[in-house]
Amino acid sequence: MLKRKEFILGAAAGLTLAAAATAGGVITWPGAHAEPQAVNRITPVPANGDAFTPPPGAPSSFATIFDQVSPAVVQIDVTVKVDQPQGGAFQIPGLPFQFVPPQGRGGQGNDEPQTTQGAGSGFFISQDGFIVTNNHVVADATEIKVKMSDGRELPARLIGRDPGTDLAVIKVEGNDFKYVSFEETAEPRVGDWVIAIGNPFGLGGTATAGIVSAKARDIDPSGYNDYIQIDAAINRGNSGGPTFDIHGRVIGVNSAIYSPTGGSVGIGFAIPADTAKTITERLMRGQSIERGYLGVQIGNLTDEYKESLGLPATTKGAFVVEVTPDGPAARAGLQPGDVVVSLNGRAIEGSSELTRAVGSAKPGDTLRLELLREGRRQTVNVRAGTRPANLETAVTNDNDGSGMPNNPGAAAGEVVEGLTIAPVSAALRSRFDIPEGVQGLVVTAVSQQSRAGRLGFQPGMVILQANGRSVGSTADFKGAVEAVKSAGRPGVLLLVRTPRGNSPIVLPLQDKN
8 A cells, every 4th residue: 555655675574674763672674584694804915015005096095084073073962751651662743663671770750751761873064063963862862972983072952853754853052062064075986985983782993994885875754865875883872973985974874774673784964964964054044844735645656557557668757645634735636546757857766756746845936747648648737735744644443343334234336357346325334434525436345356356445445436537327437437448458557445545456357368
């Protein structure tokens, strides 16, 4: 189901993507997998007999860089208040992972708010005490302390934060701090040396080195960062620390790791310097971060969808799964099932690119969307709104865990491809709690032995579109099915209203040859 854009790293079960930061927080995505890195440490001894001579192109040491920049890197300790009975794991609102209190902590009693301690990293970007870190390091903190490389410990206050890019700015009082600046002009290349400095596992100033492994990694659920992937070791507590290039320039802000254990396996991610500089400068000025907003939920145009819709394999774009009622897109006439192929003349490769392009627009800007609807190209102008601060997936409270009413009664309608369907009526709207304004074909029964049954169709779902066209009668649905069969395509793309929002589903009609 494509209620909102998700991201997955890998394909097998059992790994964790750990936000490399606070109080041992771990984000778990079932389906992720990574193999241990192969290590080859055999280095030929040069002819001069010096086994420590670096190979051509490698630095002789990172010590000079570390000496120069490490005074600007700090440890950030936070206290976070949580409302949770003593001894259990708890979720902090806004963070996608759980905290587990250390054994023996607490003792405040079940009726009093509890606190937990966390730690991350950060770095000075001005002489007068402004510090950059990750949003997830300081979000909901009731107390923030900064520990410097010279041993000083200073109280800090939150200046601003941006959950969309996972960046935040805090400040300590003073005017004589060593600081570093973001590098915007020199674009790091895959293979370039990097050095990461931070506070892994609370150990304090620690340096690790490696290379840029990849760029423009799309691992961000909000879609606002094209992460730099590095293989310099990043562990929990490194979040918010800087990534430097070989010249000691900040090219990124360490933010996440990919790991089966919670420790480094050589896959870390940093927010690029150009993004970090733009956002943190605005936060330092006390500005809030406002982003353009369409009011749609989108997904990638997969090969399966393209095949079902009869679109060329080379077609690229973002598939509109759902349109928010009375949102900017709805007022401009966008519809579920539209495929956005360009924005203001810029080609859209997929959902992430559309999210970033809309997010970079200012509220009130006119967005010119070129889209495919029922196989034809159209242009729609949308006036961008302001993206709400907290967009959350709406989840229906289910009676039996399925999201559909219990004991729906006798099925009504006509059977097509294993689905008993009928047009939305007042009786069916009441029976299945279908909101006013939703039109289509209600699934009243499902043959569990059919392909539809195996896909998880349930009574109460509403088929909104078939083959990219709205359906209001069983004849519409049958016609779409027959058109797909006549074209020799293996399945029909349905847009279905489910308990958790609209979802595109390809219903197979025949086995592939």
